[in-house]
Amino acid sequence: MGSGPNVAVFGAYGHTGRFVVAELRERGYVPLLLGRDQDKLLALVQNQPGLEARRASVDDKASLDRALNGATIVINCAGPFATTAAPLIEAALRAGIPYVDVAAEIEANLDTFAHFAEPARAAGTVVVPAMAFYGGLGDLLVTAAMGDWTAADEAHIAYGLSSWHPTAGTRVAGAVSGQRRGGRRVRYTRGRLEYHDNALPTLEWPFPAPLGAQSVIGEFTMADVVTIPSHLAVPEVRTYMTAKAAADLSAPDASAPTAVDERGRSAQTFVVDVLVRSNGTERRMVAAGQDIYAISAPLAVEAVDRILTGRTRTIGVASAGAVFDAPDFLRALSSHLTLHVPLGTNG
Numbered sequence: 001m002g003s004g005p006n007v008a009v010f011g012a013y014g015h016t017g018r019f020v021v022a023e024l025r026e027r028g029y030v031p032l033l034l035g036r037d038q039d040k041l042l043a044l045v046q047n048q049p050g051l052e053a054r055r056a057s058v059d060d061k062a063s064l065d066r067a068l069n070g071a072t073i074v075i076n077c078a079g080p081f082a083t084t085a086a087p088l089i090e091a092a093l094r095a096g097i098p099y100v101d102v103a104a105e106i107e108a109n110l111d112t113f114a115h116f117a118e119p120a121r122a123a124g125t126v127v128v129p130a131m132a133f134y135g136g137l138g139d140l141l142v143t144a145a146m147g148d149w150t151a152a153d154e155a156h157i158a159y160g161l162s163s164w165h166p167t168a169g170t171r172v173a174g175a176v177s178g179q180r181r182g183g184r185r186v187r188y189t190r191g192r193l194e195y196h197d198n199a200l201p202t203l204e205w206p207f208p209a210p211l212g213a214q215s216v217i218g219e220f221t222m223a224d225v226v227t228i229p230s231h232l233a234v235p236e237v238r239t240y241m242t243a244k245a246a247a248d249l250s251a252p253d254a255s256a257p258t259a260v261d262e263r264g265r266s267a268q269t270f271v272v273d274v275l276v277r278s279n280g281t282e283r284r285m286v287a288a289g290q291d292i293y294a295i296s297a298p299l300a301v302e303a304v305d306r307i308l309t310g311r312t313r314t315i316g317v318a319s320a321g322a323v324f325d326a327p328d329f330l331r332a333l334s335s336h337l338t339l340h341v342p343l344g345t346n347g
């Protein structure tokens with residue numbers, strides 16, 4: 001077992017939480033296992049000898065304070081984040097420690113920026129929402145692709161998922177976000193979020209080989225519309241999803257991911273194709289890998305490692321691309337992500 005500092009993981013026994021706990025151990029950190037259900041914590045500890053578990057509820061401030069006692073940082077993996085983010089951030093600020101979460105909920109991420117920017121800055125600490133596949137990875141890729149550009153006209157993030165077997169947490173997060181927007185759709189255009197009732201367009205996206213052109217749903221809006229405009233001057237941010245994966249997600253009988261390898265990853269593969277345009281010039285960057293839940297763990301843990309070792313660029317609430325050196329961060333994930341800059345772009 002490692003001897004690095006204690007990293008609290010709230011929602012440690014969830015699907016993503018387990019990947020995060022495993023990744024922390026692999027990197028020599030000591031995860032402190034937090035969650036609201038004592039039985040699930042006990043079951044987790046049985047498989048993680050030597051680790052400590054503490055029960056804590058978002059409705060009980062004192063339990064959160066006890067749970068974070070001695071932790072150097074907290075990663076929140078328990079969603080819906082509309083319910084868990086604010087109480088956990090408040091507890092992290094009371095404890096004087098940084099906070100990272102994996103929230104994919106647009107409105108919850110906006111709330112984090114709106115409510116905690118000042119308190120986090122005043123506390124001299126950093127709060128990083130959406131430090132995961134959706135929100136975090138797209139932001140790092142767009143930031144890296146922009147290079148020396150300080151502004152762009154458009155950013156496009158196309159998700160080429162081979163399939164999408166959603167966890168219960170993903171489905172609940174989708175339902176909560178849907179309720180919060182009154183069933184309306186959302187997109188980021190002309191420098192702001194716009195709620196609308198238009199049908200979503202279906203188009204072809206030219207993913208690089210070997211995936212090639214795929215039918216995608218346009219304006220399949222993900223957390224990148226919060227993270228990217230939080231620090232980059234890009235008035236149009238659009239995200240796209242392979243039609244097949246979008247259909248999987250909304251199927252009434254959608255099944256949860258099943259493990260196919262020793263790391264617990266599913267067979268799902270992903271390509272994230274990022275294109276930024278400025279004055280007619282394009283820059284592009286592509287990342288590929290396996291399992292969108294599993295990849296969220298190295299993303300969150302790399303963030304933790306950089307925060308704990310002082311490799312950050314700002315304080316307050318900030319997204320991955322604003323806090324970290326994006327190209328360097330992406331290179332550090334080379335054992336999990338294949339990065340590629342297509343020829344003929346990046347003028």
Ligand SMILES: NC(=O)c1ccc[n+]([C@@H]2O[C@H](COP(=O)([O-])OP(=O)(O)OC[C@H]3O[C@@H](n4cnc5c(N)ncnc54)[C@H](OP(=O)(O)O)[C@@H]3O)[C@@H](O)[C@H]2O)c1
Pocket residue numbers: 011012013014015016017035036037040057058077078079080081083084102103104130131132133134135167168169170173223292293296
């Ligand atoms: N941005 C991204 O790319 C990304 C990637 C991965 C996950 N996520 C998000 O992370 C969340 C978890 O996903 P998952 O795949 O791990 O789902 P999951 O396996 O269903 O786990 C959900 C976890 O959240 C906990 N939880 C739910 N409500 C809670 C509450 N009120 N208080 C405390 N704990 C609560 C659950 O605990 P109980 O079992 O006690 O209910 C469980 O530990 C989802 O919101 C998902 O959208 C985002």
